[in-house]
Amino acid sequence: MLELFKSIRLDKEDKIPLYTQLYGKIKEMINEGILCADFRLPSVRRLADALHVNRVTVVSAYRQLESEGLVYSKPGSGTYVENAPALTGRSAGKDPDVFLDELYQQDDLSLISNGQIKIDDKTINFASATPTPDLFPVEDFKLVLNEVLERDKGNAFGYQDSQGFYPIRESIYKVLENKIQGVSPESIQVISGAQQGIDIISKALLKQGDCVITESPTYTGAIAVFKSRGAEIIDVEMQESGPDLNILEYSLKQYRPRLIYTIPSFQNPTGYSYSNYKRAQLLNLAEKYNCHIIEDDYVSDLDFEGKNYTPLKAMDKQDRVIFIKSFSKIFMPGLRLGFMVAPRHLQGIILEAKHATDISTSGLIQRAFDLYIRKGFWDRHFKFMYDIYRERYTLAVKSLDRNLPDSATYAKPGGGLNIWLKLPMGISANSLSKHAQAEGIVFAPGKIFYSRNTPQKLDNIRLSFAAADSGQIEKGMEKLCRMIHLFQQRQVSYQNLPVL
Ligand SMILES: Cc1ncc(COP(=O)(O)O)c(C=O)c1O
Incomplete structure (x- = not known):
């Protein structure tokens, strides 16, 4: 392996110091992937001998690499290539x-x-x-947009009800009806995308220093929201059937979080889904430790193997789940449209947070999407x-x-x-x-x-x-x-x- 390093050519006549030249060559080898993560570099003595340079030259080059986070040293063991070398x-x-x-x-x-x-x-x-x-259905959407403009004229451009255009809440209710009992147009809150949903819930419920439990790994947009509210994020490792329930309960007991953020079906990024048992246990734990659950349903309908997972909201006897649904993965993400169903006792403060954020989701888009569903285009x-x-x-x-x-x-x-x-x-x-x-x-x-x-x-x-x-x-x-x-x-x- 020393052969690899013997091929390094250093120019003693060059104005660039030898240690900088050596640092540059090794950096190149790391960036090229020739030296991979945790690869042990030759000892200072061996490399100095191989290249016919002073040991100080090698020490200085290694130090420079270390200061840039490209290598790390283990006392008594040697110098190793870092796990995440710089990109080229x-x-x-x-x-x-x-x-x-x-x-x-x-x-x-x-x-x-x-x-x-x-x-x-x-x-x-x-x-x-x-x-x-x-893949976007531009022609169909053009059609409904024109029809809405013809039908509603200026009304489509006035301030809208912060909870959402009533007819679209009715249309969403019809789509949901068979999946989640107890939902009504009155309990649906239209939002400008699921991302806004996570944000306004956090705005309504979290204060600086509150704890939020998330799966680990999880959706980066949610991490960003909770951090922006000054919340402390408590990770619970995501396993193939959902989180480890013992760790989840320990975290609930220890940190008393306000919220648990979860993506129970085809989670982002793992694709894992909660078993029915873990779904039920999660609800029990939320009740026991008095916290709310955000259920982020961004793709549960993309079920290719008949898994038929039951939404947490459909099992939510204690009214602890805030169900958020995104349309972005099926429809056109730039429309910024989604909805949520919150527990009755939270609907008021969530509505206030929505109003404070953007007053309402675009009236034109809500009306056009409503017509899109009613005409059967959505199905x-x-x-x-x-x-x-x-x-x-x-x-x-x-x-x-x-x-x-x-x-x-x-x-x-x-x-x-x-x-x-x-x-x-x-x-x-x-x-x-x-x-x-x-x-x-x-x-x-x-x-x-x-x-x-x-x-x-x-x-x-x-x-x-x-x-x-x-x-x-x-x-x-x-x-x-x-x-x-x-x-x-x-x-x-x-x-x-x-x-x-
Ligand atoms: C898990 C999850 N939730 C929410 C969102 C954001 O969705 P929207 O475009 O509806 O804001 C995404 C987007 O990638 C996501 O992966």
Whole structure:
């Protein structure tokens, strides 16, 4: 392995100090992925001897790398490559966290479309869990918009009822009726997207320093809201059947949170869903420890394997659940439309928070969407999207099953838009992400879905299949699996090399 370092050429005649040259070369090797996470660098003595330089040169270069977070030292053991080396390529010159924060901001890489991260036509996008504009029902929506303008004229542009345009609440009620008993148009609150729902609930219920329990990992937009309200986030690890109930109860007892934020069906990012038992237990615990639950239902209807999960709200005898529904994953996310059903005793303060935020959701959009549902377009479009997503899901899972090395694992979600892949041990998601980008594939490294730094969680990635077509999914998944194989082979060959 020392051979790798012996090939480093340092120019003693150059004005650039030798230690800076050496630092630059090693940095390059890290950024290129030649030196992967936790790789042990040669000892100072060996490298100095190999390169015929003074030991101080090597020490200074290692120090410089350490000060930039590229390597870390273990006293008495050596110097190792950090888990999350800086990114190069498309994000060259950017702090890696800036890149991750950009992903973090929107969770759907919409910054890509703002030009902050370039994705060209050839890039396969497994990072975005949002439909692409070519699937939007623009013509049908144009039709209902025109009809509403003709019908309602200026009324569509006045201030609206903060709770929402009554006819759309009736239409939503009809869609919900069979799923959640006890809901009425009077209990429905229209919101400008689920994100606003999480925000106004937090505005209404949280004060600085209050605790909120979230699954870990979880939806980044919710983390951002709770942090912005000064709340303390208590993570409870998400398992395949929902959170560990003992840890959940311990956290409830210890921290007495105001809220539990949960995505019980096809969770983002893991795709995991709560078992019915855990759903029931969660409700019992919320009652026992007197807190409310936000149920974020962003894709429960995308159930491709007949799982038929019951919404928490449908089991909520004690009226503790605030049910939020987004339309963004099926419809057009830019419309900013969703709704919530809150416990009766919270409806007033949530309405006040909604009013304080934006008075009401756009009257024109509410009216147009209402007509869209009434004309039967919604049912038709849902079916259209469902079929497309199901096909993409099936292809993604098939390809992973066929091509993924055994040491990489995932649990089939059965629905939703995301697959949570655990990489083979020692492969860093960030290194893989960097290489994949260079090969024209983007995905979300798992790290961004955690509310705090958890270095041990660097080996998961979220693969979303919402924004890639069938051809891209087959090609992209196969290519990605090949890349994981290659990373793994490189790991093995490093491990077989003699320790310096
Ligand atoms: C779990 C979850 N909740 C809420 C949202 C935001 O949805 P909306 O566009 O309705 O605000 C998203 C978007 O990605 C999400 O993944």
